[in-house]
Amino acid sequence: MAYADQYIDKLRKSGLRPTKQRIKICEVLFDAEKTFHFTIKELVKIIENQANIKVSLATVYNTVHAFMRKGYIKEIPLNASQSYYDTNVTHHHHFFDEEENKLIDIHQDDVDEVNIKRTIPGKKIRSVEVIAKIVSDNQSQK
Amino acid sequence: MAYADQYIDKLRKSGLRPTKQRIKICEVLFDAEKTFHFTIKELVKIIENQANIKVSLATVYNTVHAFMRKGYIKEIPLNASQSYYDTNVTHHHHFFDEEENKLIDIHQDDVDEVNIKRTIPGKKIRSVEVIAKIVSDNQSQK
DNA sequence: TCAACAGTTTAGAATAAATATAATCTATTA
């Protein structure tokens, strides 16, 4: 399947018609060699830099949210002022460097499976996220 | 040590002078029978309801942030539009019910210790949080 | 008693992310 077809497929499955703007968003999100983390602002900037078409903020928000609902990207639970998203939807976790405001992947192999023994009646677990906040390790402070 | 003294102690250690408003905030945060989760908005509402003094938003934000820095309360990493805090600073984790927008504690005993094998040079881990997002378990959808 | 001061509190302004709106545009179908 050609890349463009994959994008159209993802869009249709998300309940969205494939349009110029939305396909451009797919190109940025899913065509990268590697998965990556982004904020909406950063995503808009990337599109502006590499595209010859204009995409409005509203369209980016709508499209990203539709992909989220469908599980094509995921939100990283960080209590920051803005939302962070990840195009890597495989099972993995994150360091968050609070001083540099930077996210770092932790591969699945580097964290034992998180096993939650408790359940809530009528509810099922949709995702489990581990966030390890890191700061400078100054030896001076014990 | 009397309660009031504990509050004054906490405030001083956080670099804040004990004032009427700040002690009121302490009463709400640290005098409860149980620990609890809150947003700033909720905290302000609680204070308004049970206090005969007026406390401004700015004072609440400043005081909560000072306590955070000192580790007397902690932030719960949820990607919501607003910040959630927890007066329970012991080691534990959370379910987040996405449909009801509600946090539920998971006791330490109910989750195996999260063991992160990877380290980042020059950095140390300040906190490890597990967030399990839960949704209704409709049997109809597989 | 008064003046000086350092730190507090406050209302309101400013900022910024996210969402909503309403007008215009596009593409498909009849």
Next chain:
DNA sequence: TAATAGATTATATTTATTCTAAACTGTTGA
């Protein structure tokens, strides 16, 4: 072509958070 449904956009709105500047408080020392 006309009708339509949905898409896109600029702009306005909303909301949490942070900032600011003025007024306030309490202590110290003359």
